[in-house]
Amino acid sequence: MNVGMDPIDWWVMGGTILFIVIYGIWKSRGSTDIRGYLLSNQDMKWWTIGLSIMATQASAITFLSTPGQGFGDGMRFVQFYFGLPIAMVIISMVAIPIYRRLNVYTAYEYLEQRFDLKTRTLGALLFLLGRSLAGGITIVAPAIILETILGWDTTITCIGIGILVLLYTVSGGTKAVSQTQQQQMAVILIGMFVAGIVMVWKLPAEVGFLDALDIAGKSGRLNIITLPDSWSNFVEDRYNILSGLVAGTFLALSYFGTDQSQVQRYLGGKSVTEIRIGLMFNAIFKVPMQFAILLVGVIMFVFYLFVPTPMFFNEQEREAVVQSEYGSQYLELEQEYAQLDAARTDAWSTYLQQKKSGNEAGRASAMESALAVTAQADSVRKLGVGLIERREGSRAKDQDRVFLTFILNHLPIGLVGLLMAVIFSAAMSSSSAELNALASTSLVDIYKRQIKADGSDKHYVSMSRWLTLGWGVLAVIFAIIAGQFENLIEYVNILGSLFYGTILGLFVVAFFFKKVGGDAVFPAALMAELLVLALYFLPKISPEMFESLQVGYLWLNLIGSTAVVVLSLIWKALFGQSEAATQGDEGNAL
């Protein structure tokens, strides 16, 4: 396996990243007032907003894992995004005019104008808690993969990404983040498009694009629309059309409507119209983009049917199991897998020959053989993965390694550098947005509101820069710690969705239940958060006793937000309260 990069790749990668960083610093120079620093002087056009929203959502792990998802599980992951256009329309119709009319700097500022200070603080703290942990993961997740494949030190990669991001985010604030995200998104889209083209071009001569789709379809990789086959499947399975449309809508509403790392991307829009068009841009292009990325993974699956394929793509885990007590068993399975891998290549080649000869009976029989040998290879791989799982502290997943392995081993010199730039661009784009949002929320909702309300503009800009730096250093430290315990990453990823539902619930009550005030919604939010935490943790603490409570974490958003609404209505009915605060026309402007 090729484990290095050519000097040309280093130049392409380094040149691309440095250009973006320098461009960001240059383009955002002169942000000296807080409105310019946090809201980019509200001068952003719709395409900047649209690309910025897209780039914030797309982290490095999106571009490493999604093709791997297509490779291993097929296309059904695209259903996860079906709720996004629906949510974008709702946010555009309901939230944008309100945020804009109140001229808020953060989404949580609105909660005080609608309810009270304690509810605003609760929303801001839930965001800060979830997003600060996720910020570290955004940095460390690609760093770990780069270490296992390229041998780069995780700590140094985390510090490197952190420094690059902080260089322009601290100096230029929101404008620097949005401007660099345009370049980063351009690099990402060009890189993924080129990777897809090269992948099709690298298929064996006898395998055309339609043949590749045919083989992928026969192998169950083009399963785009799937239905849950039972109720338990409906609530536990993340990727089917119902969970995508229902739970996916709630997740997207939480993320795009109430998460400051996204809200800040559009609050700097020039007008309501520019913001809405930016959102609609995402609503139109996000699903097709995810489809294209997954399709790259599916073509990669077909590509690996015709070239020798490792049984497991995580080389470090493989080495560890080979050195363990299961080593000899694993090596035997690997030998068996190599034989089946070769037989699989022959079987699919025969299938294509029969198909092209027009021999229907021969084609059907060859397909059966090819599917049978593919299933055999899969079951041997499963046994191998089972051995890896038995080793304590192991991580028996390799789907996020598949695409990078392909890049390093099969892309021509120069393109490897471009694809590495894609990974870094994605890591930097989402990380910079997160740090920018953490700094804004801690400045506007905590520092300015509750600690020092009479500071000068210069003081707040300076404080914002220090807060961005502080959150950046914390994110890098957390990334380095999480890098030592890779399994932590999955738990922390889920952690964000433990808070999203409650935050969304606060906003749903604020937007749609005008008679419910802060006295009812605050205790309701606390109870809803406890309910969500109980639903997530109890089945883990005592699986036998609480098995029936097990739900896929995607649903926690819906449960949390519904609980806030229902509990606040009950609280109001039981204990009553004064009429809700009237929504002010003036923002709590800095």
Add this chain to the structure above:
Amino acid sequence: MSDQEEDQDLQQLFPFVKKWKTLYAFVLGELVVLIVLFYLFSHAFS
């Protein structure tokens, strides 16, 4: 801002779209069309 004013702002940016409601319907319609196309695509190669 009234619905009419919002629609006028939209037309200034995109003269070929008359109303926000039309744009929202287009976005949701695209989702439905994509789901149908995805279904047909899956079945064509299954």
